[in-house]
Amino acid sequence: MRMQGTLVLVNALAAGTAFAQTSVVQSPTVGDSVTLFGVADVAVAYGTGSIASKTQLVSGANTSSRLGFRGVEDLGGGLNAGFWLEAGVNYDTGTGSASNINNQPGGATTGDGISFNRRSTVSLIDVWGELRLGRDFTATYRNRDQTDPFTTNGAGASQPYVGSIAGTTATRASNMIGYFLPASLGGFFGEVQYFIGENTSNTPTSQNGDGYALRIGYATGPFGVAVSTGKTRYAQTSPTTGDIPVVNVGAFYDFQVVKITAGYFRDKVEQVVPLTGTGYIVGGVIPIGLDQLKLSYSEYGTDDIGDPKARKFAIGYVYNFSKRTAAYATFATLSNRGGSAYALNGSLTAPNRNSHGYDLGLKHSF
Numbered sequence: 001m002r003m004q005g006t007l008v009l010v011n012a013l014a015a016g017t018a019f020a021q022t023s024v025v026q027s028p029t030v031g032d033s034v035t036l037f038g039v040a041d042v043a044v045a046y047g048t049g050s051i052a053s054k055t056q057l058v059s060g061a062n063t064s065s066r067l068g069f070r071g072v073e074d075l076g077g078g079l080n081a082g083f084w085l086e087a088g089v090n091y092d093t094g095t096g097s098a099s100n101i102n103n104q105p106g107g108a109t110t111g112d113g114i115s116f117n118r119r120s121t122v123s124l125i126d127v128w129g130e131l132r133l134g135r136d137f138t139a140t141y142r143n144r145d146q147t148d149p150f151t152t153n154g155a156g157a158s159q160p161y162v163g164s165i166a167g168t169t170a171t172r173a174s175n176m177i178g179y180f181l182p183a184s185l186g187g188f189f190g191e192v193q194y195f196i197g198e199n200t201s202n203t204p205t206s207q208n209g210d211g212y213a214l215r216i217g218y219a220t221g222p223f224g225v226a227v228s229t230g231k232t233r234y235a236q237t238s239p240t241t242g243d244i245p246v247v248n249v250g251a252f253y254d255f256q257v258v259k260i261t262a263g264y265f266r267d268k269v270e271q272v273v274p275l276t277g278t279g280y281i282v283g284g285v286i287p288i289g290l291d292q293l294k295l296s297y298s299e300y301g302t303d304d305i306g307d308p309k310a311r312k313f314a315i316g317y318v319y320n321f322s323k324r325t326a327a328y329a330t331f332a333t334l335s336n337r338g339g340s341a342y343a344l345n346g347s348l349t350a351p352n353r354n355s356h357g358y359d360l361g362l363k364h365s366f
Contacts, residue, residue, distance in 0.1 A: 032071070032072065032073045032074055033071055033072055034069065034070070034071035035069070035070050035071065036068070036069055036366075037066075037067075037068050037069075037070065037365075037366065038065075038066050038067040038068060038089075038365070038366050039060075039063050039064065039065050039066050039363065039364070039365050039366075040065055040089075040091050040363070040364045040365075040366075041059060041060045041061065041062050041063050041064070041065045041091065041361060041362070041363040041364075042057060042058070042059055042065075042091045042092055042361055042362060043057070043058055043059075043061035043062070043154065043328075043359045043360055043361025043362070044056075044057060044058075044359070044360050044361065045057070045058045045061060045154070045155065045345040045346070045357070045358070045359050046345060046357070046358045047155070047343060047344040047345025047346050047347030047355065047356070047357045047358075048344075048347050048355065048356045048357075049343040049344075049347035049348045049349030049350075049353065049354075049355045050348075050349045050350045050353035050354070050355075051347075051348035051349055051350055052347055052348040053347050054345060054346035054347050054348075056092075056345070056346055057092040058092055058154075058345075058359075059089065059090040059091045059092045059093075060088075060090075060091075060153055060154075061153055061154030061155070061328075061330065061359040061361050062150075062153055062154060062316075062318065062326070062328045062330075062359070062361055062363050063151065063153060063363055063365075064088060064118070064151075064153060065088065065089045065090065065091050066086055066087060066088055066089060066118055067086075067087050067089050067114070068084070068085060068086035068087065068116075068118070068119075069083075069084075069085045069086075070082070070083065070084045070085070070086075071083055072125075078126055078127055079124065079125070079126045080124070080125040080126070081122070081123065081124055081125075082122070082123040082124075082125055083121065083122050083123070084119050084120070084121045084123070085116045085119070085120050086116060086118040086119040086120070087114050087115060087116045087117065087118060088111075088117050088118045089114070095111065095112055095113070096111055096112065096113050096114040096115050096117070097111045097115075097117050097118070098110060098111030098117060099111065099115050099116075099117030099135070099174070100117075100168055100172075100174055101174055102174065102175070102197045102198050102199075102208075102209050103168050103169050103173050103174055103175070103195060103196075103197050103208075103209030103210075103211065103232065104168060104197055104208050104209040104234075105167075105168060107168075107174075107197075107209070108168075116135070117135070117172075118172070119134070119135060119136050119137070119172075120134045120135045121133060121134035121135065121136055122134060127182055127184070128182060129179060129180050129181050129182045130179070130180040130182075131177075131178070131179055132176075132177075132178040132179070132180065133176070133177055133178070134174075134176060135172060135173070135174045135175075135176060136172060136173070136176055136178060136193075137171065137172055138169050138170070138171065138172060138173050138193065138195075138213045138230060139178075139191050139192070139193055139213035139214055139215035139228050139230060140166070140170075140213045140215070140228045140229065140230045140246045140247075140248060141170065141171045141172070142215060142226070142228065143215070143226055143227075143228050143248045143249065143250035143263055143265070144158065144160060144161045144164070144170075144248065144263070144265065145161075146226075146250060146252075146261070147250040147251075147252070147261040147262060147263030147281055147283065148161065148261070148263075148281060148283060148296065148298075149261065149283040149284065149285050149294040149295065149296050149314075149316075150294060150296060150314060150316060150330065154316075154330050154357075154359045154361075155314065155330050155331070155332040155344050155345055155357030155358065155359050156294065156296060156312075156314030156315075156316050156330045156332050156357075156359075158263075158281045158283075158296060158298040158300075158312070159279060159281075159298040159299055159300040159310050159311065159312045159334070159342075160263070160265040160279035160280065160281055160298055160299075160300045162300070162312075162342065163277070163279070163300040163301075163310055163342060164265070164267055164277065164300070165244075165267050165268075165269055165275060165277040165302060166232075166244055166246050166267040166277075167232060167234075167244050167269070168209070168232070169195070169209075169211060169213075169230075169232045169244075170246075170267075173193070173195040173211065173213075173232075174195065175195050175196045175197070175198055175209075176193050176194070176195040177193065177194050177195070178191060178192065178193040178194075179191065179192050179193075186220075187218050187219055187220035188216075188217070188218050189216075189217050189218070189219065189226075190214070190215055190216040190217065191214065191215050192212070192213075192214040193212060193213045193214065193230075194211075194212050195209075195210070195211055195212070195213075196209065196210050197209020197210050197233075204235050204237065205234075205235045205237060207233045207235070208233065208234050208235060209232065209233070209234075210232070210233045211230060211231055211232035211233055212230055212231060213228065213229070213230030213246075214228065214229060214230065215227070215228035216228075222253055222254040222255070222256075223251075223252070223253050223254075224251065224252050225249070225250070225251040225252075226249070226250050226251075227247075227248070227249045227250075228246075228247070228248055228249075229245070229246065229247040229248075230245070230246050231243055231244065231245040231246070232244045236270075236271060236272060238271075239271060239272045239273070240269070240271050240275075241269075241271055242269055242270035242271040242272070242274075243269075243270045244267065244268065244269050244270070245267075245268050245270070246265075246266070246267050246268075247266050248263060248264060248265040248266065249263065249264050250262070250263040250264075251263070257286065257287075258284050258285065258286045259284065259285045259286075260282070260283070260284050261281070261282070261283045261284070261285075262280070262281065262282050262283070263280060263281045264278075264279075264280045265277075265278065265279045265280065265300070266278050275302055275303065275304060276302060276303050277300060277301065277302040277303075278300070278301065278302075279298065279299050279300030279301065280298065280299055281296055281297070281298035281299075282296065282297050282298075283295060283296035283297075283298075284296070290320050291317065291318055291319050291320055292317070292318040292320075293315075293316075293317055294314070294315065294316040294317070294318070294330075295314070295315050295316075296312075296313070296314045297311075297312070297313050297314075298311070298312050298314075299311045299312070301337075301338065301340065305339070306338040306339040307337075307338040308336070308337070308338040308339045308340035309336075309337045309338050309340055310334055310335070310336050310337070310340045310342040311334065311335050311337075312332055312333070312334045312335075313332065313333050314330060314331070314332040314333075315330070315331055315332075316328060316329060316330035316331070316359075317329050324364055324365045324366065325362075325363070325364045325365075326362075326363045327361070327362050327363075328359070328360075328361055328362075328363065329358075329359065329360050329361075330357075330358070330359040331356070331357070331358055332344055332356070332357045332358075333354065333355075333356050333357075334354060334355045334356070334357075335354050336349070336351060336352050336353060336354070336355075337352060338352070339351045339352065340352070341353070342355065343355040344356060344357030345357040345358070345359075
């Protein structure tokens with residue numbers, strides 16, 4: 001039996017595109033708390049391509065699977081201290097997700113064991129905002145996530161996310177110092193981050209993995225918009241390495257019967273011959289009673305030889321059994337042009353050929 005309280009879940013999911021300052025530890029409050037939380041999401045995923053198809057069990061095709069601990073301590077005078085530890089979990093195999101220790105390709109971990117790769121931060125929170133230290137989402141990722149009805153998960157994940165050339169810090173960065181504006185600015189929100197690769201100063205690659213990201217936006221009533229930019233530094237030690245600047249913009253408007261989202265994305269690798277990637281997404285979330293119908297159309301390509309580009313259309317339905325449990329189905333179809341050869345759900349396809357992906361899964365939050 002589906003509870004009326006499920007409406008709270010539907011509203012919360014729809015608000016995921018509201019461009020608010022997500023991942024805030026906790027608003028200043030009275031008292032101390034520690035919370036255990038998580039998401040267990042497993043799906044049967046099937047992909048087809050012109051070369052090979054694949055069937056597999058995957059974790060996080062609707063919402064990224066995770067296990068976390070967060071807490072806050074009241075220090076008095078309105079000042080709070082908080083911590084947040086969040087590990088990505090592969091529920092299909094029982095393993096943990098990979099991380100990165102220095103924002104460089106060589107710093108990638110295997111992810112076999114549980115690690116707090118999704119977020120590991122400590123914070124000070126007051127009326128002036130939040131100072132946050134540790135590993136977290138980069139500010140430039142938030143527009144990718146919050147304009148995508150599928151929240152960059154599963155076969156429906158937007159092509160500007162899947163195909164991004166933004167590199168190691170496209171989603172998260174380690175060794176980060178961040179500041180978030182308070183939530184009391186009449187709809188304005190923002191964050192600024194600086195992160196470091198932790199290299200010694202006596203090498204040509206001493207600044208590899210260093211970078212910054214910032215985001216500013218405004219959201220009130222049914223409308224919101226945000227713009228973000230950032231750069232991660234890499235020395236030109238090969239023809240395909242160099243600094244990576246990123247800029248993007250996202251917006252939404254909630255018509256009640258449908259919430260429309262849109263985003264534009266531009267990434268660049270300042271290598272010997274610079275490479276630029278651009279893309280966009282238009283999406284919608286339609287509430288159907290306590291459930292959701294999701295739709296998106298996205299495109300991403302680069303100015304490499306032939307101008308390779310991939311276009312994706314995705315549709316999905318989420319059936320909420322309760323406030324914490326849902327079943328979902330997603331279908332996506334992708335077309336390649338200009339020599340592009342992206343494929344869905346582990347399948348293989350030849351350049352300029354199509355690919356299709358299907359997810360059928362179950363999610364439980366706790």
